[in-house]
Amino acid sequence: MENALTDFYLYPEEIHKLFRYLTDFYMRAMERAKDELGVDGFFVSDDIGTQKGPFFSLDIFREFFKPYYKEIIDKAHELGTHFWLHSCGNIELFLPDLIKIGLDVIHPIQKYTMDERQISEKYRDKICILAGFDVQNTIPFGSDEDVQKEVRFLKQAYERPEGRFMLTMGNGSTTDWKIHSLDALYHAALETRIDVMEENENESDYFQTGSL
Structure with a gap:
């Protein structure tokens, strides 16, 4: 290298x-x-x-x-x-x-390396973002609630009526991923769109700090 x-x-x-x-x-x-x-x-x-x-x-x-x-x-x-x-x-x-x-x-706009909201505000009308769900911390170490909150945060950060947002994993799977966390991710991702204006701002701040 x-x-x-x-x-x-x-x-x-x-x-x-x-x-x-x-x-x-x-x-x-x-x-x-x-x-x-x-x-x-x-x-x-x-x-x-x-x-x-x-x-x-x-x-x-x-x-x-x-x-x-x-x-x-x-x-x-x-x-x-x-x-x-x-x-x-x-x-x-x-x-x-x-x-x-x-x-x-x-x-994937990798979590903890870039500010998702800032990237979204700058570029989401110029390019489609295939947002990658955090695979380094949330899936292997977080709770089901952490997984669900992360999905909601990604929707808040990137989703808008005109589209150009997709949700996927941030990278390939590893053996430390927990099956119940993946199940929580699947069901949370199927939920209907979130009205960003009605979301609790504290929940979004939770993810910007990188805490688990």
Whole structure:
């Protein structure tokens, strides 16, 4: 990982050459997926954030990532499909650029790395948010009530009449998840829409502190 991050500075030409080959390969694979499978969209995973911030600067992102992302997103749209991106960690620095190049859906807005309400206020009218339910703390360590409150909080933070909000898990499942917590998540997610104006503000503050 250290080599991968320093190569942007030490071997920029080689990085561009590698990303050029990869991008061409991905776009050809996308064409075949559309032609042979009739897919509706592409959902890819490319973690570019840590728990505290992005892995690299905005300048590095704009030189080495943004141009190739744009080509791939443009290809998806050319094929009449959507392009969804999963990226864990704090990637707020990159969101305006990802939106500008046409990203359709972002996942998961990882809890405790970014402020969900702030992200929603800034970007929810510009991009569809596939909100990821917290899998690091709430599912393995929280109570059923914690799970239900978290679902309500996510609905409060992101949901609005015009849509562009979906709810899912923040990442893949692990063995420390509790079955009864998953059951609580399932039933809470099926509840009808919550009127944000009538919700108890203290309950929302509960989650912003990161407490369990």
